[in-house]
Amino acid sequence: MTIIKLKNISKKFKERVVLNNLSIEISKGDMICIMGRSGAGKSTLLNILGLLDTADSGVYEYNNKEIDSGNESLKAKLRRDKIGFVVQTYALINQKKVFDNIALPLYFKRKNKREIKQLVESISRKIGIFELLNKYPYELSGGECQRVAIARALIREPDIILADEPTGALDEETEKEILTLFEKLNKQGVAILIVTHNQMIADVCKTVYLMSEGKIAQLK
Amino acid sequence: MILHILEKSLNVKRNRSYILLFQFVITLILVITVLNIYISVEKSVDHLENVTKGLYKVNDNFVGDSERQFFSQTDNVNILKKLYSWQLSRDEFTYIVVGSQYFHAENNYFPNKFDIFYGSRHDPVGSYESLQVNNAFIEHFKLTVDEGRLFKEEDYHIDNEFLPIIMGYEYIPYSDIGDKITVYYLGKSFESKIIGFLSENSFYNDTYNIKSLNKYILMPALKTTNVDSNTNTIIDWEQKKFELKLYLDKCSGFLYSEFPSTYLQNMFTEKSYELDIVPYALEMHAAFYPTMWGLEGKHFEKLLFILTIIIFASSIFCISLNMAAKIKVLKRYYSIYIMNGTSSKVIYLSILLEILIINFLALLIASMIGWILYGKLPLMPLSLIYVITCVVSGIYPFFMMNKINISRILRGDD
Incomplete structure (x- = not known):
């Protein structure tokens, strides 16, 4: 079942073509890795897939329905309910406890407190960070922070997780742990797309694409 | 959702909220003072002219x-x-x-x-x-x-x-x-x-x-x-x-x-x-x-009016700068919010609401001080100034919000 389909997407930054008539399809259960040099357009593609950015031309389909790039509230709703993000810098709010960081999408969904508590505790147990719930992000290690970020991405029960260099700031051992976690989630049916330079991640993924000069080619 | 973001915005970097409130209060007190002088000068000038x-x-x-x-x-x-x-x-x-x-x-x-x-x-x-x-x-x-x-x-x-x-x-x-x-x-x-x-x-x-x-x-x-x-x-x-x-x-x-x-x-x-x-x-x-001050009544009136405009304009400028600085500080949080399911429109509305609340609080404080100092308030001009301040203060944040590059901010490049 196709989750996201991009057809003939193009994007320019001033005169520089970043994405050139690119098409890609992500289905349920996919674990995709996108590799490429810096400036190849990997992150731009990830942002367009995650509805954080808009393409200059082309079609974006979610669950086979075309998404109007001007419909901000629908895009926000999809990000809130269907698309999880994990980034290299973790994107956690340092002034809020781990609990609140994980619960952020639920606050936006206006879930009641009891339900939020139940969901956060359940997901944090699954990821193995239950004991960290009352700590602040600055009290955690890099690997713990990334687990919190993954828990936040998962709490909305997403169709897909988009990860931008998720292990870029981690040591090798923690990297392995995070990748194992991704694999586990993928087995549970969550599609995962990882943008990285890291060959180890590519080895784990089922599908590998290489991006160069705004175009994409499947390697695996 | 707006209230959640607003609460965050008011709590994180709370000092900036106080500075904004302080700026609004000072502006309004200055405006009340100058307007009071302006109104009494205008009244005296008109009264004198009328009886002559x-x-x-x-x-x-x-x-x-x-x-x-x-x-x-x-x-x-x-x-x-x-x-x-x-x-x-x-x-x-x-x-x-x-x-x-x-x-x-x-x-x-x-x-x-x-x-x-x-x-x-x-x-x-x-x-x-x-x-x-x-x-x-x-x-x-x-x-x-x-x-x-x-x-x-x-x-x-x-x-x-x-x-x-x-x-x-x-x-x-x-x-x-x-x-x-x-x-x-x-x-x-x-x-x-x-x-x-x-x-x-x-x-x-x-x-x-x-x-x-x-x-x-x-x-x-x-x-x-x-x-x-x-x-x-x-x-x-x-x-x-x-x-x-x-x-x-x-x-x-x-x-x-x-x-x-x-x-x-x-x-x-x-x-x-x-x-x-x-x-x-x-x-x-x-x-x-x-x-x-060596000026005929009508000219003095004009001077006071220009003074009010200058105070008002420079305050709006300072307030906008302060808001911009606040958005700059909070843009990482805003990016995280957007990534997790809110829209930039909602964030912008929360900023506007914050301006409205701070400005309203300032209006109340300044009105109380003005009342204690002068015993009367130029209500119509104050209401007008409140509306103009809220609208004008919201313009710069609007452009700031449109400029936020979420991708760069989340990567830590901005």
Whole structure:
């Protein structure tokens, strides 16, 4: 079942073509890795897939329905309910406890407190960070922070997780742990797309694409 | 969702919220101060202009022999009564009675400082500045009382038991409402009763000068009824003599009109010829312009207005900069919110709401301080400033929000 389909997407930054008539399809259960040099357009593609950015031309389909790039509230709703993000810098709010960081999408969904508590505790147990719930992000290690970020991405029960260099700031051992976690989630049916330079991640993924000069080619 | 973001925005970097609130309060207090000065200057300037513009002094031309001859014929009071009735009945102008004769009180009733001879070569004799006025005088110079009341219609009859008088503000420590004083006016004795005290700094324009009424006594322009002026039956020669003087005084008052002076003068000349008296002459009142800091009132008003605009504009600039700085600090959080399911529109609305709340709080605080300092508030301009500040302060954040590059911020590049 196709989750996201991009057809003939193009994007320019001033005169520089970043994405050139690119098409890609992500289905349920996919674990995709996108590799490429810096400036190849990997992150731009990830942002367009995650509805954080808009393409200059082309079609974006979610669950086979075309998404109007001007419909901000629908895009926000999809990000809130269907698309999880994990980034290299973790994107956690340092002034809020781990609990609140994980619960952020639920606050936006206006879930009641009891339900939020139940969901956060359940997901944090699954990821193995239950004991960290009352700590602040600055009290955690890099690997713990990334687990919190993954828990936040998962709490909305997403169709897909988009990860931008998720292990870029981690040591090798923690990297392995995070990748194992991704694999586990993928087995549970969550599609995962990882943008990285890291060959180890590519080895784990089922599908590998290489991006160069705004175009994409499947390697695996 | 908006409230969640708003709470975050107010709590994170709380000092910035306080700085914003402080800026708004200072701006509004400055604006209230300048506007208060502006409003009182405008009021004074308008008041002065209004009591000067279109005002004429009516002068009789009885001099020397002609004066003596006119006064020797007590029946001439009929002529003056006709002239007075004509003056009151004209639609072209409003006739204002301003008779200025001294008031003599028995036993030097008031302290010497009120006596017209105080400080001169003469000894004080109990003579005080007084004006015989009608309601047009009170209305034109916008007189109000600090205590008691102004004249009523029934106060104008000469055969009342008491002659009602209104004292200038400075008489307050030396007399009370209801005090009865025996006075002499145009050689006639009256039992007078104080019915009110004028507000402080009441004034009138006496053709060439603005005169404070603080030391004046006002009496009503008396209507006489006990002499039949249509016949030659003289009840009392002295009474007629008094009436002649009284009406001469009443006929030489002021008039307020928007008609040209030549037109008005022609009217008076024509009427004087008709009554067979030396024509009355009109004299234009001197114009007055209050000056402050070396500027004429209107220019001062302009300066204050420009000052308000400058304060307002520079404050808006500072507030916008502060908001921009705040957004810059919070843009990482905003990016995280957007990544987790909110839209930039919602974030922008929360910023606007924050501006509205802080500005409203500032308005309340500044209004309270303004009220304590000045006892009054320019409500309309303040409301307008509140709306403009909220709208204008929201423009810069709007552009800032559109410039946020979420991808770069989340990667830590921005």
